Amino acid sequence: MTAARNPARRNPLAALWWVPRGIIFGLMAFFIFGPLFNLVLWTVAEKWYFPYSLPLEYGFSSWAKVFAPRGGAMQSLTNSLVVALLTVVVSLVLAIPAGYALARLKLPFRGLILLAFLIPQAFPNLTVYVNIARIFYEIRLNGTIPGVVLVHVSHGLVYAVWIATAAFSAIDAELELAARNIGAGAMRTFMDVTLPLAAPGLMASAVFVFLESLDEFTGSYFVGAPDVNMLPLLLYTTAAGGNYQIASITALLLLVPSLVFMLIVERFLKADVLSRVGH
Secondary structure, three states: OHHHOOHHOOOHHHHOOOOHHHHHHHHHHHHHHHHHHHHHHHEEEEOOOOOOOOOOOEEOHHHHHHHHOOOOOHHHOOOOOOHHHHHHHHHHHHHHHHHHHHHHOOOHHHHHHHOOOHHHHOOOHHOOOHHHHHHHHHHHOOOHHHHHHHHHHHHHHHHHHHHHHHHHOOOOOOHHHHHOOOOOOOOHHHHHHHHHHHHHHHHHHHHHHHHHHHHHHHHHHHOOOOOOHHHHHHHHHHHOOOOOHHHHHHHHHHHHHHHHHHHHHHHOOOOHHHOOOOO
8 A cells, every 4th residue: 555655665766766857957057057157267267277177366356457447347338338228218219109009000011010120130240230330430420329329229129129019919908998988198098008007018128128239249349349348349359369357257247237137027028928929
């Protein structure tokens, strides 16, 4: 009777079911967190060379160099944050009316309009940005923050419009009709009913746009460099020069906001909004 209730006694191998799962999860954790651990080690490594598997000396002298007035990290961080915030503002200003129209109005070729926002992702970035840099140079936008913002917006609109459309589509249209029936105008209904209900989805789209702008390298390089220093550009130059400590600290500065904002996305982007992306 006891053996029937406990299968492990009948088959001793059944008690070892956790071994392969533990190995699989251990390998997954190694491949995910191993590079992050190596990155953190490089940020505090003073001396580290082959064949030693761990740094010989630890310290924070590289951090002092990064945040020194001549280090360039603070200027790059400021430029990256300013450009990312401006990109979010411009993208949402364009995406909110576009997303509402695509969600509520019976527009012809609606699917083609949504696909049109994917065009910047459909072509090699290098070819596109070289031509954009040439055009911006002629109109004196090359090497300026507005020029970099416009390039980032071209990519950010993909996330902003698609998620905004899904957020507005997830709202029950009868709630808007109820507000109109009790005397609210179109703008009052949108501001008091529609926009607050769509706010979580719009917040998620803003986070995606912010992260896309923060990590954008190719457009920042061809349009902004060398006048507009950005964190991805600093990361590239330091890594190419073999300064792994500075490069690791710069990468960590880029990584922390990404992790924080992804947690925000997980909280605000609900399943009903995700189910309507692309519809």
